[in-house]
Amino acid sequence: MPVLENARHEKFVQCLITGMTQRKAYRESFASSNRWKDNTVDSRASELLKVSEVLGRYKELQEEAQDEAILTRKERMVKLSEIAKDDEYPGDQIRAIDTLNKMDGIYTKKLELSGEVKAKNPYAELTTEELRRIAHGDDG
Known part of the structure; x- marks a missing residue:
């Protein structure tokens, strides 16, 4: 406008x-x-x-x-790089490097799912006796 x-x-x-x-x-x-x-x-x-x-x-x-x-991505990375190079505060250096690594996607991402996994149990319909035979290696 x-x-x-x-x-x-x-x-x-x-x-x-x-x-x-x-x-x-x-x-x-x-x-x-x-x-x-x-x-x-x-x-x-x-x-x-x-x-x-x-x-x-x-x-x-x-x-x-x-x-x-709002800082651009490049500006944020430059600032974090400056912090990472500053030997006066080692804890801040580690956090800055960690953040830079996350920005670059260096870390693998953990994916958590919630809910049920519906898989058919192949042994569900066997009797206890049949399961014992399979566990002991008896085929007959």
């Missing part, structure tokens, strides 16, 4: 993204609102944020900010 055509609306959204409250962002964007009561400003700010273009722009900028805050 491009920059909002209404400069005051764009400024309002930009102020919100920087961490201002709706009230402060509205007053920063609309100078005349500095003379208004807080309740009026709060109401107008809330209404403005509900406008689809304003809300859409806000969500877009919020998502961009989150994307920038």
Whole structure:
């Protein structure tokens, strides 16, 4: 979504993204609102944020900010590699190497299943006497 055509609306959204409250962002964007009561400003700010273009722009900028805050895979691997090379904290080195190995898929993965295994027992219908004969190697 491009920059909002209404400069005051764009400024309002930009102020919100920087961490201002709706009230402060509205007053920063609309100078005349500095003379208004807080309740009026709060109401107008809330209404403005509900406008689809304003809300859409806000969500877009919020998502961009989150994307920038997330380390890429390469950045994480570089940071872990730095920790792994730091001899001052051996415990951290081991954990960093372990994490790097997991990221690379070096370890085999353990798969656990729950539930029943339904297999037919070939000896289920034999009598005790027949089972004894088989156990002793008697064929007859």
